[in-house]
Amino acid sequence: MRPPSFSGAEGPLAAEEFLKVTETILTVTRIPHAEWVDLMDIQLTDTARIWWTTEKAHLERPISWDTFTDRFNRKYFPQSARDELLRRFVELKQGGRTVDEYEAEFSSLSRYAPHLVTDPTIRRHQFQKGLPKYIRFALAGRALATHDAVLDAAREIESVQKEPEDPHVIQSRTPAVQARNVERPPPRQQQQNPQRQ
Incomplete structure (x- = not known):
């Protein structure tokens, strides 16, 4: 099982994930703790490898994993990213x-x-x-x-x-027609025909 690689361009969350996954894999595969830092020469690529090559030149040997993670986090997962x-x-x-x-x-x-x-x-x-x-x-x-x-x-x-509306409930979307006050013609009065005499 090979730990993931990290190029330095992936961003702070990817940097954090890289360290977590790497630590888990190295623990599960029972690689001696003293060898973890040496494996970073393989796992880091591109600008991250250039950064680590320069960084480790200034560190006292042997470099501990805690020292590596501290320096790595300062560079790729700084406090500003955490904030x-x-x-x-x-x-x-x-x-x-x-x-x-x-x-x-x-x-x-x-x-x-x-x-x-x-x-x-x-x-x-x-x-x-x-x-x-x-x-x-x-x-x-x-x-x-x-x-x-x-x-x-x-x-x-x-x-x-x-939840969708219940299709069995039918609701009228048009308002009820209101009764109108319509003027009705007066009732017809029966016209009386004049009787012929």
Whole structure:
């Protein structure tokens, strides 16, 4: 099993993913920890390889994995990128997505805001505030204590909202014709024919 490669052009999220997947594969394959940094000469490509070649020339040997990840993150997953992901999490709204799509992004971005998700009450509140108004309004009367309970209720509300109209219910779309006050001619009086004499 070969760890993924990283060129340096993929962006901060890809850099984070590269490190996570690499660490997982290296752990599972039981490659000695001391050899992990040496493998980066193979896994890093293009500008990332050029950066690492220059960077490691200034580091004391042996280079630890912690030193490598610290330098790698400073370059490819800096604090400014983490701050941006935190901002995206705090401002996250469901928008035109489904509740499940919103929840997936909420969970993905929540790792950048551990202080907002470790407390279940704060996590529930943070999730709920990104839901559309019609769902928040429907949730207002419910005593939901956990994130999972809010998620289930939001799915249910969304499902009901998307249900098609019942075709068996016939509703008139035209207003009833109002009775009009029409002037009617006075009732006919019987004309009396003059009797002939």
